[in-house]
Amino acid sequence: MEDCLAKKMEITVSEAEKRTGRNAMNIQETYTAYLIETRAVESQSEGQCVPMDSLWRRYSEFELLRNYLSVTYPHIVVPPLPEKRADFVWHKLSADNMDPDFVERRRIGLENFLLRVASHPVLCQDKIFYAFLTQEGGWKEMVNETGFQLKADSRLKALNATFRVKNPDKRFTELKHYSDELQSVISHLLRVRARVADRLYGVYKVHGNYGRVFSEWSAIEKEMGDGLQSAGHHMDVYAASIDDILEEEEHYADQLKEYLFYAEALRAVCRKHELMQYDLEMAAQDLTSKKQQCEELATGTVRTFSLKGMTSKLFGQETPEQREAKIKVLEEQIQEGEEQLKAKNLEGRDFVKSAWADIERFKEQKNHDLKEALISYAVMQISMCKKGIQVWTNAKECFSKM
Amino acid sequence: TSLAEVNSFSPSVPISPSSMINQYKFEDGPELRDLFITVDDPESHITAIETFITYRVVTKTTRGEFDSSEYEVRRRYQDFLWLKSRLEEAHPTLIIPPLPEKFIMKGMVERFSDEFIETRRKALHKFLNRIADHPTLTFNEDFKIFLTAQAWELSSHKKQGPGLLSRMGQTVRAVASSVRGAVKNRPEMFTEMNNYMETFSQKINLLDKIAHRIYKEERDYFNEMKEYGPIHTLWSASEEDIADSLKGIASCIDRCCKATERRMAGLSEHLLPILHEYVLYSEILAGVLKRRDQIQGELDSKVDALANKKTEKDLVSEEIGKLEDKVERANNALKADWDRWKQNMQWDMRSSFTNVAENNLRYYEECLATWESFLASQSVDLHVEEDAEERP
Numbered sequence: 001m002e003d004c005l006a007k008k009m010e011i012t013v014s015e016a017e018k019r020t021g022r023n024a025m026n027i028q029e030t031y032t033a034y035l036i037e038t039r040a041v042e043s044q045s046e047g048q049c050v051p052m053d054s055l056w057r058r059y060s061e062f063e064l065l066r067n068y069l070s071v072t073y074p075h076i077v078v079p080p081l082p083e084k085r086a087d088f089v090w091h092k093l094s095a096d097n098m099d100p101d102f103v104e105r106r107r108i109g110l111e112n113f114l115l116r117v118a119s120h121p122v123l124c125q126d127k128i129f130y131a132f133l134t135q136e137g138g139w140k141e142m143v144n145e146t147g148f149q150l151k152a153d154s155r156l157k158a159l160n161a162t163f164r165v166k167n168p169d170k171r172f173t174e175l176k177h178y179s180d181e182l183q184s185v186i187s188h189l190l191r192v193r194a195r196v197a198d199r200l201y202g203v204y205k206v207h208g209n210y211g212r213v214f215s216e217w218s219a220i221e222k223e224m225g226d227g228l229q230s231a232g233h234h235m236d237v238y239a240a241s242i243d244d245i246l247e248e249e250e251h252y253a254d255q256l257k258e259y260l261f262y263a264e265a266l267r268a269v270c271r272k273h274e275l276m277q278y279d280l281e282m283a284a285q286d287l288t289s290k291k292q293q294c295e296e297l298a299t300g301t302v303r304t305f306s307l308k309g310m311t312s313k314l315f316g317q318e319t320p321e322q323r324e325a326k327i328k329v330l331e332e333q334i335q336e337g338e339e340q341l342k343a344k345n346l347e348g349r350d351f352v353k354s355a356w357a358d359i360e361r362f363k364e365q366k367n368h369d370l371k372e373a374l375i376s377y378a379v380m381q382i383s384m385c386k387k388g389i390q391v392w393t394n395a396k397e398c399f400s401k402m
Numbered sequence: 403t404s405l406a407e408v409n410s411f412s413p414s415v416p417i418s419p420s421s422m423i424n425q426y427k428f429e430d431g432p433e434l435r436d437l438f439i440t441v442d443d444p445e446s447h448i449t450a451i452e453t454f455i456t457y458r459v460v461t462k463t464t465r466g467e468f469d470s471s472e473y474e475v476r477r478r479y480q481d482f483l484w485l486k487s488r489l490e491e492a493h494p495t496l497i498i499p500p501l502p503e504k505f506i507m508k509g510m511v512e513r514f515s516d517e518f519i520e521t522r523r524k525a526l527h528k529f530l531n532r533i534a535d536h537p538t539l540t541f542n543e544d545f546k547i548f549l550t551a552q553a554w555e556l557s558s559h560k561k562q563g564p565g566l567l568s569r570m571g572q573t574v575r576a577v578a579s580s581v582r583g584a585v586k587n588r589p590e591m592f593t594e595m596n597n598y599m600e601t602f603s604q605k606i607n608l609l610d611k612i613a614h615r616i617y618k619e620e621r622d623y624f625n626e627m628k629e630y631g632p633i634h635t636l637w638s639a640s641e642e643d644i645a646d647s648l649k650g651i652a653s654c655i656d657r658c659c660k661a662t663e664r665r666m667a668g669l670s671e672h673l674l675p676i677l678h679e680y681v682l683y684s685e686i687l688a689g690v691l692k693r694r695d696q697i698q699g700e701l702d703s704k705v706d707a708l709a710n711k712k713t714e715k716d717l718v719s720e721e722i723g724k725l726e727d728k729v730e731r732a733n734n735a736l737k738a739d740w741d742r743w744k745q746n747m748q749w750d751m752r753s754s755f756t757n758v759a760e761n762n763l764r765y766y767e768e769c770l771a772t773w774e775s776f777l778a779s780q781s782v783d784l785h786v787e788e789d790a791e792e793r794p
Binding site for chain 1 (some may be wrong): 597598601604605608609612615616619620622623626627629630633634637638640641643644647648650651654658697748751752755756758759760762763765767769770773774775776780
């Protein structure tokens with residue numbers, strides 16, 4: 001942990017700016033650019049105020065970075081990006097990507113993403129990541145030059161592996177189930193939370209109507225007037241208080257959302273394992289069949305039905321020279337295959353080992369973060385209750401003076 | 403035996419005299435109260451022609467005018483309507499308390515649903531007690547008969563009253579005279595009252611709508627909260643380390659949910675009925691002011707007639723004298739009752755809104771305690787974790 005970048009370098013995503021430009025198809029578009037500022041931590045301790053280095057990146061560049069990291073480190077649970085489009089909105093928030101509240105929350109999410117990568121023992125050492133933070137020009141070309149896109153597994157291949165793999169590591173199967181459950185339960189929770197927020201907003205805001213009517217009513221009352229008027233004021237305060245309360249809750253929702261998206265990263269690691277395992281199983285199967293073929297040719301017995309066997313029976317067998325040649329080719333292939341199988345086995349075991357290490361690290365991080373988030377939720381509720389008590393205590397006093 | 407089937411479908415709600423004292427303000431103090439009335443035990447009666455509900459009216463009194471100290475009778479809504487119209491006739495410029503409406507248009511409350519009947523029962527109970535509290539109305543003869551007469555006695559007494567035709571005649575005259583500029587000679591005080599009544603009516607109707615809206619929003623919030631807690635419990639099933647925290651949150655949310663339910667109940671028990679009663683009161687005030695104007699209108703038209711020398715001077719002068727007395731009596735009665743009504747209204751509003759504030763305070767205090775105890779339980783765990791991390 002002492003080596004990780006986050007300890008050596010200050011990283012912030014400090015600003016967001018609307019830009020217009022021409023995209024790849026030469027069409028005018030509006031997008032948001034984010035300012036990444038960095039500064040070496042040591043330079044601060046000298047007591048001088050060293051300025052931060054900075055550069056601008058847009059969301060699509062963050063996506064490119066993450067894709068690169070996912071392909072290059074398939075055994076790592078790669079931190080997720082904040083959502084592309086606003087989801088789980090309740091009525092007040094707009095689903096518009098240009099909405100300032102959404103942009104602000106995304107800025108925080110992007111900063112969080114960079115900090116997560118920078119504190120990861122493996123990912124923080126990546127040169128492309130470092131360049132993303134420090135090198136404004138030519139970064140895209142640099143990423144593409146790594147040729148990572150070629151290494152990416154096709155979706156179809158992965159799906160095929162999922163269905164056909166015979167002996168995946170049981171821990172990964174369990175992990176996949178867990179990530180499915182996590183994704184499902186957090187989605188559900190966020191959906192209901194949004195509805196609860198909507199209703200709570202309604203309760204508070206309707207009380208604001210009291211304020212207006214009390215004020216108008218107080219005009220015709222001599223003795224009740226003062227009490228009504230001041231009570232009305234407190235009702236206005238009550239109605240207004242919900243905006244800040246729900247704004248804070250959005251940050252809590254974002255914390256949960258991060259782990260909703262982390263579930264997908266977990267599944268990606270499981271998929272990679274399945275692919276590798278399937279690959280291994282296919283290679284072993286292929287090797288076995290080749291060995292069998294070789295044996296059949298060598299001994300002249302046909303144990304299994306083959307088209308070759310049939311044709312040779314019908315049209316006569318091959319010459320001994322032809323058979324020898326075939327056996328030799330097969331023996332070469334078998335040797336190659338055995339080496340490949342060994343390598344694949346090793347690769348697979350290494351993958352499982354390092355993946356599982358990162359998964360353990362991830363689990364601890366998740367438990368810590370989620371527990372903190374739940375506690376912060378309780379703290380928010382307490383603050384809301386205290387505000388409510390204050391307002392209604394004041395209101396009660398005004399009512400009792402009516 | 404008759405074709406009526408008696409079926410009592412809700413247990414009678416005994417209301418103790420002490421709880422009644424808490425509900426109503428007495429001008430003269432509770433010690434001087436000598437008439438206690440309760441309305442309870444709705445029973446449905448099904449005949450060949452109709453279905454209707456009767457309520458039990460129990461009266462306890464120490465008054466000499468009453469032959470007995472305790473009475474129990476059964477009355478239906480029609481009987482209450484009769485009583486109200488008799489009181490209005492006898493005291494045209496007194497503010498007669500409102501009766502619950504015949505039907506309820508808004509909402510999906512059926513005519514004989516338990517909720518409708520209970521709401522009506524409470525309102526009828528209020529109606530009779532307000533009359534009992536009124537310094538003049540409490541001694542009204544029809545009121546006494548209403549409280550004490552058996553069903554057949556009441557029926558025959560009802561038939562003796564001024565006939566439908568004469569009542570219609572009064573209505574026609576009332577409409578006619580209200581058309582004739584009764585407003586022009588209205589004393590300043592009553593114009594002020596009219597202005598007050600108009601604004602009050604507007605505001606109280608708005609408040610009634612706002613309060614209902616709040617109730618609806620609270621109910622919708624409650625319904626969503628019911629689903630919110632259990633999701634955390636579901637989640638805890640897939641977790642190990644954070645399972646307890648999740649279950650803790652679930653239980654907090656469930657408790658807050660119940661607290662919300664209690665808050666809603668408080669609203670529907672106290673504020674909503676009071677606001678509704680005063681919405682009806684605002685209509686009654688309008689009616690009372692109109693009737694005062696009509697009475698004055700009678701005087702004014704006689705005075706005009708005298709000026710136009712259309713009839714015998716002496717005869718008209720005598721009539722005018724009587725009408726002047728009538729107007730003065732009506733004005734004084736209204737003025738006194740208006741002041742009394744305003745005081746009661748002030749007391750009712752103060753107590754109802756204070757009650758709303760108390761309900762909300764109770765709600766937030768309950769929720770606060772719940773979340774604080776959850777936090778305390780988590781802090782304990784956190785300390786244990788911190789110690790574990792510090793160990794090499």
